[in-house]
Amino acid sequence: MTVSVFVVEDDFAVRDSLVLLLRSEGMRARGFANGEEFLDNLPNDPVACVVTDLRMPGADGFEVVRKLVELRGEAWPIVVITGHADVSSAVELMKAGVTDFIEKPFEPHRLVETLKGCIRRVQEVGASLERRADIDRRLNQLTTRERQVFEALAGGLSNKEIAAQLDISPRTVEIFRAKVMSKMEAANLSALVRMSLGLT
Structure with a gap:
């Protein structure tokens, strides 16, 4: 199962470089300019990974996290990247359901490895969802x-x-x-x- 990675980042240069980095690692990556664009055009993938900046105009990273946890739960793990990290924000995000919290500037390798771990987990979730759907089909x-x-x-x-x-x-x-x-x-x-x- 191929898992998409959605990058939500208002800085075009950062967003573009992240998408290119992830694609170079064989991941299916797509960028969104801000939280509102992402939430208004939320893909319907059963499982996916999300990388979002924290500070963005309009719907910020906190809003993206809250909405995704509500709508997608563990099927869409979230990695937050920010240049404005602080302990209280990190704690709040982890409690909200974020998988990882990465401070800028960060090593690209760390983000890639974190996302690979997320993808492995959601592939298991996706396989479980497929098994459930198959059982439901037989029950019907x-x-x-x-x-x-x-x-x-x-x-x-x-x-x-x-x-x-x-x-x-x-x-x-x-x-x-x-x-x-x-x-x-x-x-x-x-x-x-x-x-x-x-x-x-």
């Missing part, structure tokens, strides 16, 4: 009765217990169980239970 193929049997199986009930709960015969439960296993593409009961756990 189940009939109401098959969904009841799925939930009962995932809850650890035996065929006999499911039959009593749903007021159907054990033989009918076996038929529904086979359909559930097939539609959910579960090799065995433990795989089915793991799928159910992935939904919580």
Whole structure:
């Protein structure tokens, strides 16, 4: 999964050099001139990384961080760069959900390595989201009765217990169980239970 890196920086020269640096490292990078432009045209990537300056006219880095944490959560880790670093700002940003805080001037290598770490993490998040979507797709193929049997199986009930709960015969439960296993593409009961756990 390719993960985009969005650079929010009002200084054109800095923004341009950062985008070029990240692209030279094989990253898919795109720049935004300020927080308002970025938030008004927020990409719909399920996962991404953001590098934002702190002090910008209009929507500053704090506003970008607050909005992104609200809308994207851990799927979009944020790295803040600033030439106006202070302890209280760093603490506030970390509490708000920022992944890292880098003071200007900074070593390009540090930013690149930080972002590579972010990308590895969000790729895992993205893979998890894809697995969840795949399980949801399979669940949507189940009939109401098959969904009841799925939930009962995932809850650890035996065929006999499911039959009593749903007021159907054990033989009918076996038929529904086979359909559930097939539609959910579960090799065995433990795989089915793991799928159910992935939904919580």
